[in-house]
Structures are given as structure tokens and as C-alpha cells.
Amino acid sequence: MAKKHALSTRLWHWVNAGAIIVLFMTGLNISNAHRHLYWGDYGFDPKDAWLSVIKFPGWATIPQHYNLAMARDWHITAAWPFGIGVVFIWAAMLINGHFRRDLMTAPKDWTPGAVIASIKAHSGPGGHTHGYNSVQKILYGGVFGVLLPLMLFTGLAISPGFQAAAPWLLDLFGGRQSARSLHFLAAWAIFAFFVIHIVLAVSDWRLILEMFTGGTREAEAAPAPPLPEPDPATEEGAPAHG
Amino acid sequence: MVDLPRRSLLAGMAALGASACSKINESETTQALFKAAEDGHRAVHRALAGKQGLAPEYTRAERSPTFRGNGSVTVEGAAYQDQLARGFPDWRLEVRGLVDQPLSLSLADIRALPQRTQITRHDCVEGWSAIGEWTGPQLAALLDAAKVRKEANFIVFRCADTYRDKPYYESIDMVDAYHPQTIIAHSLNGEPLPEKNGAPLRMRIERQLGYKQAKYVEAIEAVTSFDQIGQGGGGFWEDYAGYQWYAGV
Numbered sequence: 001m002a003k004k005h006a007l008s009t010r011l012w013h014w015v016n017a018g019a020i021i022v023l024f025m026t027g028l029n030i031s032n033a034h035r036h037l038y039w040g041d042y043g044f045d046p047k048d049a050w051l052s053v054i055k056f057p058g059w060a061t062i063p064q065h066y067n068l069a070m071a072r073d074w075h076i077t078a079a080w081p082f083g084i085g086v087v088f089i090w091a092a093m094l095i096n097g098h099f100r101r102d103l104m105t106a107p108k109d110w111t112p113g114a115v116i117a118s119i120k121a122h123s124g125p126g127g128h129t130h131g132y133n134s135v136q137k138i139l140y141g142g143v144f145g146v147l148l149p150l151m152l153f154t155g156l157a158i159s160p161g162f163q164a165a166a167p168w169l170l171d172l173f174g175g176r177q178s179a180r181s182l183h184f185l186a187a188w189a190i191f192a193f194f195v196i197h198i199v200l201a202v203s204d205w206r207l208i209l210e211m212f213t214g215g216t217r218e219a220e221a222a223p224a225p226p227l228p229e230p231d232p233a234t235e236e237g238a239p240a241h242g
Numbered sequence: 243m244v245d246l247p248r249r250s251l252l253a254g255m256a257a258l259g260a261s262a263c264s265k266i267n268e269s270e271t272t273q274a275l276f277k278a279a280e281d282g283h284r285a286v287h288r289a290l291a292g293k294q295g296l297a298p299e300y301t302r303a304e305r306s307p308t309f310r311g312n313g314s315v316t317v318e319g320a321a322y323q324d325q326l327a328r329g330f331p332d333w334r335l336e337v338r339g340l341v342d343q344p345l346s347l348s349l350a351d352i353r354a355l356p357q358r359t360q361i362t363r364h365d366c367v368e369g370w371s372a373i374g375e376w377t378g379p380q381l382a383a384l385l386d387a388a389k390v391r392k393e394a395n396f397i398v399f400r401c402a403d404t405y406r407d408k409p410y411y412e413s414i415d416m417v418d419a420y421h422p423q424t425i426i427a428h429s430l431n432g433e434p435l436p437e438k439n440g441a442p443l444r445m446r447i448e449r450q451l452g453y454k455q456a457k458y459v460e461a462i463e464a465v466t467s468f469d470q471i472g473q474g475g476g477g478f479w480e481d482y483a484g485y486q487w488y489a490g491v
Contacts, residue, residue: 034369041363042306044370063264068367069484070267076491077279160297160365161283161449161490165290167298176363176371 003214008092012085013211019082020190022074027187028056029063029071037184041175050181079155086148093144102132103141109134139193147190154183284488287449293417297448300361300373309374309430311438312366314403314410317458322402329434330442335426339398339463342389349428349442355379358425366452367485374439376446377429382420384462394464398471399445399456405478412456412477413468413487414447423448426459451489453479 005013036049046052058064062074093099108114111134118133132140156162157169157179173179201207209215266272288295317323325333330349337345359377381397397419401410418424425446428435435441440457447454454477468474473481480487 030369033367036370038370041300041304042371042373044306044310044366044372063267067484069479069486072367072486072491073267073276073279073484076283076486077276080279080282158365159283159287159491160451161287161488162290164292164295164297164449165287170298176365180369 002217004210004217005214006092006096006098007214008089008096009098010211010214012089012092015081016085016089019078019085020194022062022078023082024187024191025060025062026071026075026078027184029061029066030068030075031184032056032061032066033068037181038177039174039181040177041170043177053184083152083155086152090144099144103137103144105134105137105141109137143190143193147186147193150182150186151190154179154186158183280486280488280491283491287490288417291449293420294422295449297362297423300363302361302375304373305361305375305431306372309364309372309436309439310370311436312452314401314405314457315438317403317437322458326437326441333442333460335443335459336461337384337388337464338461339465340391340394341385341464342391343387345384345388347384352379352426352428352443355383358422360423360425360446360448362423362446362448364452364455367479367489375429375431376425376427377432378425378427378443378446380422381424381426381445381462382422384426385419385464388464390464393466395466396464396468396476398463398465398468399459400461400463401456402458402460406482408478408482409472410456410458410478411472412445412454412479413465413471414450414454418447418450421447421449426462449490453477453485454489 031053032055035053035055036043036046037051037053038049043049058066061071063070090099093103114134118135121133122135153169154173156166157173158176163170163176170176170179173182201211206215325331333349335345335347335352337347356379357377358380359375361373361375363371363373365371385397394416396413396415398411398413401412403410414424423446427440427444427446428442430436430439435444440455440459443459444457445455445459465471468476472478475481475484476487477485479485
């Protein structure tokens, strides 16, 4: 029977969830080291910053006190499962048809009507189980196609050792400080998605369970076998077949 | 809202997280994992860029208007201040350790060597960047002149400054030591190096973060390992703050 979520999707989902939580919370600790964001190649003076952010509190960071060295250890280690995971899930989605079937949008998905229909379908009872609607396709597509790769490539671009391998990457993002700013913005965009994702998921615990078990795809699920007629001999409700 | 329970839950999670994290962080497995990730980054960088792959260089117009001084911005003591005031007439740079021909060079000797000028970006581990034009001889030229022995695996930089009352030192491996952009800079933007930027001599190791770019360099030492130097971490920040020895990420 076809699973609603392929094994590759489930495996990646939980590994990626763990990596993203570590990356985000260590990222907040790293942000505390210099809380100012710049555009271009250089930037060190807060008066040149396009944005200065708050000092993120200890409960939101890993570790829970300011420790740039430890935060960087966790951050650059978690970057491996995250980075390899992004490449893995894209390969898996293209091979198993998940991308083409569930995420690839058609022009009709981008119309206001499709958006309204998506919201209506989602707010009705049982609306969660009818595959991916237009809004979901656009949002998931944005995460897979834009945010996750952007996170990976801006992360590589701000690494001085990697720049010797791909200086064009730095030019693509408009300089080292621009890449750092984009890394920060993409992290918060992923956080926003994460919050919406969790809120919608906890509204129906079956969705979370299915991300472990895979669930079954409704349209392709075999019809339930007809219930056997009650046997007068087992009237008390004992199982008919031992 | 259930504000109080939520708060205590958060506080509880935070406390749990803090103790769990420090336990996990200090375990040998975790430290081995961090080391594997760091080595992995270095191996991938060098496989992709090659040992001699260059860090980006910039034009004069792209330099930052000033170059921030950070960490040690001065060297305590009358001797250094006197040297600084007089243009470092007595400053010596020693090349020693596992070399067949130890050297002791004056600033004039260093300026007389073949020079390299490069406009490069300095990335501090904290996140900020500055761009400056550096001039000085390549470290490779000094290592060749001193005839570094085959058993040398690392080059250690000994500095005149102390930071938080500890002597500053840093180290790199032979790949970065022989990298074309690894120079001993005596000039920044065409002027003698300012005090805050490491006068009279500082390292530029352009594929690594700022804390590797040792300032106020007095000696260059070829060694097989840095186990017996400082706390054995290979540098001031590695020893006293746990920073990564490979500072290319």
C-alpha cells in the first residue's frame, strides 16, 4: 500500500528538524557576538548597519549562556546533516515523484481563487488529509526551493576557507556581509514557517503520527474489507477468527 | 493565559537543557564529533579550492574607510612604546625551531625581501569584516631561507602582546604556511602598520578567521606539534576560549 510519506521524507524530516533547532539556537548565540547586519563586503561599525538586533536571551540560545566557541562547534557540526540532508531530500523527491506529484505548482495554483479554495479546504473538518493544496505547494516549494538552499549557500559563502573554492558565490550574494544578512533573514523565514508548521501539525495529532509511520495515502488505499456477518455462536462479540 | 505554568515550564526546560547540554558538550563522543566536523570542513575546502586556491582580493576602491583594531590594540611596557615612537629600529623577527638556518631579521631586512601586496578581507569570528591593503614578504620565503626541516608540521607565531594576561600565540599547518597569500605584513594601506593593527609586523592568513592573524609578531617557530605549547590547543583563543583550531569556517 502506498505510504502518504515516503521513508526518505520521514527520515529526512526528523533529522532535519533536529539539525534546524540546533542551527537556529546556536545561530542566535553567534548573532550575540556582533548584533549588527550590513550590506556589501565589509561592515564593522554599528552606525553603518542596516539592522541591529536584540541580544537574544539565554533560554533561546545553545548553549544558554554566551559562548561563541561552543555555539560554533554545534553550529558547524549540525551544518553537515543539514547540508547533506538538503541534497538528499531533493534527490529523493525528484526520484520518487514527491516533488512532481505534491509540490510542483501549475499556473492555476497562483490565482487568488486557488488561495481562497486552499484556506476553505484547510479550515473544514478533515481538510488536512486531501493532499497538498495550492497554498501548501507554494509554501513548501518556497522552503525547499528557496529557503533551505539559501541557508546552505549563504552559510558556505561566509566561510573564509570555502571562498577560495567558490569566490563567485560571494559575488552572487553581493558580498560577505550581504551573505551574512541573507543567512540571518532566511533563518527567521524558516523559523516563521516552523511556527506555522508546528501550530497546524499539533491541531491534528494524526499528522504527527503519520510523519513517523508514513500513514496511508487515501486515494490509493484499498477499500476496507466488508465486515463479516455476526455469527450467532459468538454473539457476545468474541472475535470471529480466533 | 496560563502564563505562570508556561514560564516555569520554560525555566525548567532551560535548566534541563543547560545541564544536559553541558554534559553532552563535554563528553568525549561529542568532542570527537566536533573534531570530525572541523577536519571535514578543512578537507572539503582544500579538495575544492586546492592547497594554493586564493582568497578573494579587492580593488583599492573597495577597501573599508578604516580598519578596525580588535583584541589586543596595544602592547604594554615601555620598551615597546619606545620602539613604536622610534619606528622599531631594534625590532627583530626570529625564525627558529626545526630549521637548519635560524634567522634574526630587522624590519629593514624584511622590507628588502621580495614583497607581495594584497587587498583582502578580514573576517572576525564575531561576524564583522574589514578590507585592507597589506604588504610584506611571503612566509614561504622566510621558511625557505631558514631551511625548514621535513619533520616540521606546524608554524607557531610568537607575539609581543598579552591578552587577558596571557601571551598571545597562534599556529597554522604547512599548507597555510606555504600559501601564496600568507604574508608577514609590515604595511596597511601603504602606511607602516598602526599600533592597533599589530605594529610592526602581523600575519595575514587570508583563508582563515581573524584570530589566526597574529599581531606584534616576534618569532616564527617550526614545530612537529603544539602539544607542549601553551595549553596544547595551538593558539591563545583555542587554549583559553575553546575556539576551533581550523578557523576556515
